Structures are given as structure tokens and as C-alpha cells.
Amino acid sequence: MMIFLRRQLFFLLILLIKLTESDRKSKRTKEYRPQAPSYEIYRSDYLPSDSQVTTFLLKGELKLLYYLSPIDNGSLSTTIITCSSPVQWSMKLNQNGSTAKPSSKEHNRTFLTEDMTTKNFTAFKELYVLQLTAPESDTYVHIYISTEADGPQALRNSYLQKLRLQKRQKKKRLTIRWEASLVDPQGTDYCLTVSSKKNYKTLCSAQAEKFGVVPPSVTGQALVASQAAINWKPKGRDIEKSAFPLIACVGRKRQYTVPNLKQGQTYYFDLFATNRQSNLTYFFGSTSTKFDSRIKPISLRDGKSVFANLRKFDGKIVFKFKVGKVRGNPLNIFIMPCGALIDAEVSLKGKTIISRERIEKMDHIAIKSPEEGARYHIKTVAVNINREGAGRNSGVEVFATSKSTSKIPLPTMPSQTAVEEIASMRKCNSVTVAWLPSPGEKVGHYCILVKEGKLREEDDYGIPNQCGLESRLKKSVNFDVKCCKDIRHNYTNSVITEKINYLGPGKSYVVQVIVKKPKGKSLAYDLLQVHTTPSCHKY
Known part of the structure; x- marks a missing residue:
């Protein structure tokens, strides 16, 4: 009886451990799941500092919002981000106060913002009035009041960022990579927009074009920018089946791969960053490219070896070599796999003249009487780049020369290389x-x-x-x-x-x-x- 009870307790303990591990994995998955920025209509008439808020403007409507500055003779900046219509706005001192302060020229100006504008003011310990008007159509507007000198630091650094594009040969893909934000990198998420028509200066302008401008619901949530109403990352594998612009929010990741792009089509990429603490969403980088799925061959110099990363080129790399003065020497080509099995073929004028399969160690290809001035192409294809020790540096090294064999820097290996x-x-x-x-x-x-x-x-x-x-x-x-x-x-x-x-x-x-x-x-x-x-x- 005791043995039976012990067995039962043992099985219950194992079950409890498995359930605990499963719960932990589930919590981790939920914790690190990329989240799109969620915007709600700000209901108060008084604006906070260092926190982005959202309001909705009807066409022609004049909206007044207030900001009570706690500092005197300090820095104050206002950032206006529009979505579907230009916005006229001004930031003025309240003239009804008993102790009027001298206004700067900026306080008396009216600005027109078509995407995102940041203006700096001299802060007085007074009440400010922000006047907003949408002259063309209804629109959502994001507002950010900052007390940092020269405006939010994140906006000043964002213009230094560059997007890197890497063509992937499988499924006509393109990978976009970028560096982390210099301001609060751990607390910054990213959203990427992809369009075949134009660039976007604000994330919400892409959202408005994709999902339309719907007035806020009774609950106060902006449907155009609400997390519940937007399919931020289309589930379909074919990008062309999803209406442009594509909006992909990837959390803290710093890369995104777009599949199934069209040959010869120009694509526009815009990256936006969102600080999770302040909710500030700002333009982070932009680029465009005419997609060409063809990979340019890597040039080889006579007597110089070249290494290429197979993972970077999706396991397929083409080298080209132009034969100089032959002087009776053969064309010697050495192919050395680096952590991968390689299939290779040498072609001239589009015709394959030599092929090799399953190169494991090193292969030497000698072409007798090569054509002087001709370009030979060496195509290498990885059979398997997941071997032990390969890692991210799996690649192939190719060496070609039409010079004398005595000038080849590689040692001659015996027919049997076993130890x-x-x-x-x-x-x-x-x-x-x-x-x-x-x-x-x-x-x-x-x-x-x-x-x-x-x-x-x-x-x-x-x-x-x-x-x-x-x-x-x-x-x-x-x-x-x-x-x-x-x-x-x-x-x-x-x-x-x-x-x-x-x-x-x-x-x-x-x-x-x-x-x-x-x-x-x-x-x-x-x-x-x-x-x-x-x-x-x-x-």
C-alpha cells in the first residue's frame, strides 16, 4: 500500500513540475510578444508634459487645449503629429492672466503641420493655450509637450539612423535591418511600413490610408490607431494579397523580412520608433529601392582568395573571374567549403563546362587552355549549412588564377588526407x-x-x-x-x-x-x- 501511495505522489509531483514549466513558458511568450502602440483619445483639456496624447479634430473645428508650465525661463517644445490632414496650430500664453509675460515671436505665430513638427519656446510659469484646426478633413493628432532643451532627444537622434537592406534569394525576400535607438533602447519598440507608392513621415498617416479615418468610439479609443482595430502584421504570406501600406510592428527586434516582392517594383520603407514609457511615436529612418532579385556575382582577382558568407546569400553565391594573359597556363580554381557541403559548377557564356557535387574539403578545378579575356562564372550552392561548428560564419572561399602553379599560395595536398x-x-x-x-x-x-x-x-x-x-x-x-x-x-x-x-x-x-x-x-x-x-x- 505504501509503495502504491509513493508512486502516486511521484507521478503527481512530475505532473506539477510540467504544469509549472508550461505556465512559465506561456508567461514568457506573452511578455515578449511584440505590441503595436495603442492610442486612446485624451479626455482632459489640460495637457501633460513628456507624454504623448491623442485628440480628434473635425474638419474646420477649433480645439483649445491647455498646458500649465511649472518652470520659468526654461525650455519648452511642442511636437504635433498629424494623420490624415494638415493641422494649423499655435501655442500662446494665456492673455487673461493678471501677470502678463513678454511673448516671443514663436508664441505669436501660427504653424502648419503636414506630418510632424517640433517647435521650441521659452517657458514661463504660466498657462499656455494650444489652438488646433484641421482645414481639409477630419484627422487624429498626436501631441507631445517636452521640457527638454531643443526638444525631445529621441527626435534629434532619429535623423542619424540608416536602414540596411539585404536581398534574400529565397521567395524573393528583402530583409530590413537597423540599429537600436540611442535613447532608452530597452524601452523602444519599432514599426515598419512598406509601400509601393510613397514614403510616410508619420505612422498614423500610413494607418489612416490603410484603415481609413473613423471618429473615436464612445469608449474614447481611436479606431484608426487602436490595437484592437488594426491588423498590424498581416497573416498572409504573400505581401501582394495585403493592401498597401504594409504595417509590421516587431517589438524590440531590429529587423524584418518582407516576402514575395515583385521584380522591378520600387518599394518604400519607413521605420517608426515608440517609447513605451512616454508613448512618443516618431520617425526613425527611411529608404527605398527598386527590387532586383538577381544577385550580382562577386568578382575574383587573379591570385586573391575571396570568402563569402553562405547564410547572407541564402546558400547560393556566384563568383566571376576574368582571364588575363594566359601564356599557356591553365585556369586553376580552388573551392574550399567553410562548415558546409558545396555543389559547384563553372560556366562560360551561359553554358556549364564543369560541375562538382558534394564538395566536403577542398576541390581543385583545372581548365586547360582558357579563353583569354573571357569571364568564367563559378556558382556555389550550399547543400547543408547547418553542420556543427558552422554557425553564422558558414561560407565558401574561392581562389582562382591563370598564373604559374608555382605562384599558387595553397599547399598541394596528397591524394589521401586522412590522419x-x-x-x-x-x-x-x-x-x-x-x-x-x-x-x-x-x-x-x-x-x-x-x-x-x-x-x-x-x-x-x-x-x-x-x-x-x-x-x-x-x-x-x-x-x-x-x-x-x-x-x-x-x-x-x-x-x-x-x-x-x-x-x-x-x-x-x-x-x-x-x-x-x-x-x-x-x-x-x-x-x-x-x-x-x-x-x-x-x-
Whole structure:
């Protein structure tokens, strides 16, 4: 009976833990869900400072709002943001007061705002009257009174921002990226508008065009800008099925990808930031581009290798190389995957002349008698860029030259690049490994790198990443053992053996051998998994 009760209590405890974890995940999801700015009609006639409020103007209506300044001879600015109609407005001192203050020219002027305007005044400890009129049509208006010198700091810094565009080849996408706001970056959300017609200076003008201008409801919520009434992020995958402008609010994220764009169509992108504390929504950046889904080939210089990030180009990169004076030399092309399997093809005048599949380590393509002055295109396609260790730096490095082979900076690799362990020489603190030397070199510069750990299945059974070997060699702190030396070999088919000391008993290590060409680059042999004996006792 006791055993049965214990089992029941154990199962109840497990169930309680799972429910608690599920509740925590649900709370986290709700907490970080991007929220669009929510605007409600401000019902008081007295305006607050450093907080954006919204009012609604009927066409031709004169609306009076008041602001009681608590400071004297200080800074005061008024920001007016319109939505669907220009707004005439003025900020004047109340002339009915018993102690009149001298008014500046700005206090006596009437301004016309078509999108967003900020005006600075000298603040007196008096009552101010804000007069607003919409001469053309009904509109919502956002108002922000600030006591910061020269206006809100966020508005001054927003004009320095630039939007970066990155073409994505899959599904004709375009990714827009931007830097975080310099003012309260943790408390700032972003909304992006995309249009095929024009740019927008205010977020609510895009909202008004997309959803129309509807007077506020009885509850006082502005339907044109209410979170409940706006489909901020269309659910459909095809942007063309959603009426422009597209309005996407992404919270604190600093990028957004627009799918299914039309070839040759010009698109306009406008970014708006909202401070969650003050509710101030302001213009943050703008750009436009004529969409071209074609990716321009990357130019190769004779004798210079070029690295390109596969993730940046959605796994497909095209290189181009113009052949100079041939002088009887072949065109040598070296393709080195960096954390990915590569399919490659070389084409001339639109016709494929050589193709390679599943390049794992490095491939050498030699084109005999290349056409002088011709442009060869090398297309590389990633079969899989999600291999272990690939990360964001998965890429491909390409080297091309029509010069003499003696000037190629890459070492010549043997036909077999495997590194083998001599098991009979295995000890508790050392192992002995062997490999074939680099052909054509009497003396080779080799480095042996040893790191404790095991090769996983994702490492594709020891296929090395050929990119960035020089920088890895400099970071000796990442290895348990590092040894570099010049090794002389007399015969082409001779085998190099090397004993690796200073290992621990009963441990597993990954061994990598790297060969470097004098005044050139490095290439790696296959990775090798070794194990030391568990005991150092002699029998």
C-alpha cells in the first residue's frame, strides 16, 4: 500500500513540475510578444508634459487645449503629429492672466503641420493655450509637450539612423535591418511600413490610408490607431494579397523580412520608433529601392582568395573571374567549403563546362587552355549549412588564377588526407599519429593541434573547416597541445609519424594536422579521434 501511495505522489509531483514549466513558458511568450502602440483619445483639456496624447479634430473645428508650465525661463517644445490632414496650430500664453509675460515671436505665430513638427519656446510659469484646426478633413493628432532643451532627444537622434537592406534569394525576400535607438533602447519598440507608392513621415498617416479615418468610439479609443482595430502584421504570406501600406510592428527586434516582392517594383520603407514609457511615436529612418532579385556575382582577382558568407546569400553565391594573359597556363580554381557541403559548377557564356557535387574539403578545378579575356562564372550552392561548428560564419572561399602553379599560395595536398593513429604505440599520456606529406615539398611546415573532446556525428566524421586556419593557429589557448615544426621527407610516398605527448590518461582527444606553404596559406588534413589508455601501469 505504501509503495502504491509513493508512486502516486511521484507521478503527481512530475505532473506539477510540467504544469509549472508550461505556465512559465506561456508567461514568457506573452511578455515578449511584440505590441503595436495603442492610442486612446485624451479626455482632459489640460495637457501633460513628456507624454504623448491623442485628440480628434473635425474638419474646420477649433480645439483649445491647455498646458500649465511649472518652470520659468526654461525650455519648452511642442511636437504635433498629424494623420490624415494638415493641422494649423499655435501655442500662446494665456492673455487673461493678471501677470502678463513678454511673448516671443514663436508664441505669436501660427504653424502648419503636414506630418510632424517640433517647435521650441521659452517657458514661463504660466498657462499656455494650444489652438488646433484641421482645414481639409477630419484627422487624429498626436501631441507631445517636452521640457527638454531643443526638444525631445529621441527626435534629434532619429535623423542619424540608416536602414540596411539585404536581398534574400529565397521567395524573393528583402530583409530590413537597423540599429537600436540611442535613447532608452530597452524601452523602444519599432514599426515598419512598406509601400509601393510613397514614403510616410508619420505612422498614423500610413494607418489612416490603410484603415481609413473613423471618429473615436464612445469608449474614447481611436479606431484608426487602436490595437484592437488594426491588423498590424498581416497573416498572409504573400505581401501582394495585403493592401498597401504594409504595417509590421516587431517589438524590440531590429529587423524584418518582407516576402514575395515583385521584380522591378520600387518599394518604400519607413521605420517608426515608440517609447513605451512616454508613448512618443516618431520617425526613425527611411529608404527605398527598386527590387532586383538577381544577385550580382562577386568578382575574383587573379591570385586573391575571396570568402563569402553562405547564410547572407541564402546558400547560393556566384563568383566571376576574368582571364588575363594566359601564356599557356591553365585556369586553376580552388573551392574550399567553410562548415558546409558545396555543389559547384563553372560556366562560360551561359553554358556549364564543369560541375562538382558534394564538395566536403577542398576541390581543385583545372581548365586547360582558357579563353583569354573571357569571364568564367563559378556558382556555389550550399547543400547543408547547418553542420556543427558552422554557425553564422558558414561560407565558401574561392581562389582562382591563370598564373604559374608555382605562384599558387595553397599547399598541394596528397591524394589521401586522412590522419591515422598507430594503435600499438598508444600510451596513457601520448599517442602516435601518421599522415602523408604534402607532395612537391622536401620540407613541409606542419602544425599539430590537439583538443580534449569527441567528434560528433554532426562533424561529418572528421571533415575539417578549411577557412580561418591562420587565425585558429594563433589562438593556442583553445588547444591542450599545439606543436609546429618543419618536417623533412625524402620520398613522395613516405609517411610522416609524430608522437604527441602531454596527454591525460583515459581521455579522448581530437587531433588536427595543418600544413602551411612557405609564404602562403594553410590547409588542414582530416580530423582524427584518439583515446589514451586509462592506466599508466606497465604489465
